[in-house]
Amino acid sequence: MTKLTDHLIVISFDCLSEHDVPLLRELPNFKAFIEKSSYCTKVETIYPSVTYPCHATIVTGNFPNRHGIVNNTFIQPGRISPDWYWHRRHIRGTTLYDEAKKAGMKTAALLWPVTAKADIDYNMPEIFANRRWHHQIPVSLFNGSPLYQLEMNSKFGHIRKGLSQPELDDFVLAATVETIKRKKPDLMLVHFVDLDSQRHMHGFSSKEAQDALYRHDQRLGKILDATKEAGIFENTTFVLLGDHSALDESKVVKLNVLLKELGLIHVNGAGKVTEWKAYCKSCDGSAYIYVNKENDIDTKKTVTELLSKLLLDQSNGIEKIITGQEANRMGADGTVFKMLEAARGFYFSEALDGAYIEDVSEQDALSKKYTLACHGYSPEKADYHTVFFAAGKGIRPGISVRSMHLVDEGPTFARLLGLDLGDTDGRVIEDLLDL
DSSP states (O other), X not given: OOOSOSEEEEEEETTOBGGGHHHHTTSHHHHHHHHTOEEEEEEEOOSSOOHHHHHHHHHHOSOHHHHSOOSSBOOOTTOSSOOBOOBGGGSXXXXXXXXXXXXXXXXXXXXXSSOBTOOXXXXXXXXXXXXXXXXXXXXHHHHSOHHHHHHHHHHHGGGOOTTOTTHHHHHHHHHHHHHHHHHOOSEEEEEEOHHHHXXXXXXXTOHHHHHXXXXXXXXXXXXXXXXXXXXXXXXXXXXEEOSOOOEEEEEEEOHHHHHHXXXXXXXXTTSOEEEESEEEEEOSXXXXXXXXXXXXXXXXXXXXXXXXXXXXXXXXXXEEEEEHHXXXXXXXXXXXXXXXXXXXXXXXXXXXXXXXXXXXXXXXXXXXXXXXXXXXXXXXXXXXXEEEEEEETTBOTTOBOSOEEGGGHXXXXXXXXXXXXXXXXXXXXXXXXXX
16 A cells, blocks of 8 residues: 655644634644644544543544443542553554554654553653552653653653643653654654643633643644754644543532442442442543443342432433443443433542532642543533644645544554554545545
8 A cells, every 4th residue: 555654743632622723723833734734623532532542542443342442441449540541452453553563664652542562663651650669760661662761751851740731741742852853753643631631620711721722832833843853844744633522510420429328339447449239430521330240130220220310310410321232332331231421510430438419629620639621421412522633745735524533543544654454443534635
């Protein structure tokens, strides 16, 4: 298959939404880029629309029930900080970077989700120390490219302040610019989280979120300048995309509180879960209900009766309940017993204590106990699209695609690089390509 480009740089601005487009068209670097690009401002995301499943979908062209990353975190009842789907081994099937590597291409990924231990030449995976005895630097080094990360940390580590934003994205930017100029990768995947973090803590339309968009504009400009300095600008395809949108919320739903009261979750004196028959696994704007034993008819009956009662009153925060089969048809985890969609203004927590519904304060969000805006909601929610902009070699300029899906992005990237992801859920958006 013929390659359409020599270099592909994919920049994911986490939580970039259709509602951001008017401002993007005013910011200098985004404005200039969009004017030369082809784009879709109505990209349908996946279910659940959380970061790790979304990014696995982008590089596989498949829905979560097929690539296996069905949530950000694992089912670990009672853990305050469950482990995430950090590692490449959790993805079923091939990925864009796997196929690029097989074709002899030079690959790079900076904080791209689900890439720990991936076969990527220059890999700085998104992973954090999740045990008291772990330290961030060795955890990152062990799961990515050690010499590359040591080099980036020695040059730019002073920029970072742990996982705090915007410093973390500023560090990623510096490493991205350096990697472009010194390594000139054929495929580069970059993940920026500043906007998503500000929206979680301050709200969707907050000044802090807007400031993050201004910072992203400056980051974009520096990345484009780096390709010019490296002499690869004319032979590069650039893609700017979001993974999901977000919605403001002010109330948190804690279904596990009720499941514990019904005797379906047992905890010891220290509050640690010792046994569970049913568990509400949060995806923020949606939630999975798992039953521990498939043949536990009594538990399923109890959960069904509880959910039916809660659904009768909108103040309980549940907009919709679907079965595992229906979840599977939507691309989510089909092994669940039920899947819940939160009503607008609500989201789900896995907390076991307190009231079933709690109001969220600004202080709760600043302390990261709760959030003021989140995602994970159904792609069927109105005005909940993300975006896609592409420009450069191999892209026909000025094409506006009315609608596309997140699963279409991976196959389209593969076609640009002359690769094939095989039988995917998505399709190549040929209208965008200079064939």
